[in-house]
Amino acid sequence: MMLVALALDLALGWPKALYDRIGHPVTWLGALIAGLEQRWNTDRPARRMRGTAAALLVIGLAALVGLGVQLALPSGWVGIVLGGAIAWPLVAMRSMHTHVAAVLHPLQDDDLPAARQAVSMIVGRDPAQLDPAGVSRAALESLAENTSDGIVAPLFWGAVLGLPGIAAYKAINTLDSMIGHKTARYLEFGWASARIDDLVNLIPARLTGLIFALVSGRAKASLACMWRDARQHRSPNAGWPEAAMAGALAVRLSGPRIYGAEVTQEPWVNSGAADPGPADLRRGLGLYARSMVLLAISLCCIAIWTIWPL
Template sequence: MPGRDRFSFAYGAALGFACDLLLGDPRRGHPVAAFGRAAQSIERRLWRDHRGYGTLHTLVCAGGAVAGAGLLARAARRHRAAEIALTAAATWSVLGGTSLGREARAIGGALAAGDVEVARERLPHLCGRDPQALDAQAIARAVVESVAENTSDAVVGALVWGALGGVPGLVGFRAVNTLDAMVGHKSPRLRRFGWASARLDDVVGWPGARLTAALTVLAGPDPRGALRVARRDASRHPSPNAGPVEAAFAGALGVRLGGTLAYAGRVEHRPVLGEENRPVRTADIERAVRLSRRVSLLALGAAVSARTVGSLFRNAGRNR
């Protein structure tokens, strides 16, 4: 059974990745949506303007998801087909690379057709920025930045934790990432309550962000530019995980990212990443989506390889 584990994860992860590639997110009964509804219900009962209650909310929601996934994984180990199927279902559920690409391309298509209003209407499906004050160039920049950041959040980070923890790792990463999106922002109501979710998301997102940046250097059209901008500008970004990824994408694509942006009426002036490069164009959205796909495929290979090698070492240790 230990020897089987490495191949079960490899087959299951590849199958789940293929399902996301071909089908995108499940249209009905999405497990992440169900988790979000449950977390929202728990939030209504636990909310206080206090970090301690927010920490409890994070532990109950994320811990419950990991525990449930662990029980399912343990039961599935008795049958190889069930183990592969569970890994595939979990991988498909937590990945969002295809839906990310579809949304980005839809906005890019609207911009290419000159329909800025349609692009503004679709932008909230991709990121939380206020679209009304954005022109075509600013929308294109927002899309490229979202594709970069979500390549890590919606694909690579989940695969990293799948390699480390199997199905519980996949589910746990997506649970933490979802909680951060729900309560981790700095609104007056959630500044204290969402603190634990935001900090935990920073921690679990750290390895995936670094791997995403590294793979962007390898897979991008300008490896030297990606490495140069990532080294120089990553730490300038206010997010410890978005910084390396967005800087690497900026260098790889030869564009400028960052600058002024607005979230729900709150204006932020962020440092520019890749300031020597040109502004983002509509055509760069397609380039970013293709780069994201290449990075995702490399991440799948890295995750499967790491899980397999780790299993080999564990088995060798047991047999001594």
């Protein structure tokens, strides 16, 4: 099913006409989360408890829907194809490439305002002060982190647990992106969402870093950078694919950044390397494409082994 989902996403993405007609599962989840947050994130003494209840409700509902659909599928190849079609919108391989390429093209044309506008669609920081190197860094960091969150992790949990797994993971990831922030409003209410997201991404994040290293042509440097610098990252998981990509491309990532009016002094990843530029961003997209090929081959091998055990 995950191979079918990956193939459909590669071929079609999520068509705008379909989005305009029915939306997207992430927007459905987002509407549910926003409604719960608006109603339950009010009583300070009970914020953590209510936030935990909201997270478990959203995750449980997503998993239950996935399980119900999976149990209703016919057996054999028809069920596999139908299940893959249902999982298709939960994989973001094509859109990830599209969004990063949208940053690369204006950067190559020396159109910094357009590049800043494009990168603002995929990062949370303020792009207004970013120079070309800063825009390239932000795009590469987003590419690395979202390869794990948007592609490897959902496919991993879908391969392990089927439709309930990929649906529950997408609910967890959406919860974290909406309410898992360390702000006054969400620190307590989003606590459980952030912790659960950290837990379910432990394996996929490290797996993504390994995949980057294996297809990079600089496996030793990529693995060394990942092992050395990943734990210095503010996130327990994002540092692994980011460090692997930094080592693979021989550039530095992370470092100080601006969120709203706040400047955070983050440590550099691969600090002794040069800043990235448009050429490095282009190489990053090439690394991403090769990683997706290896991921698809790996899924294919697992599927064959599942059908015809050795």
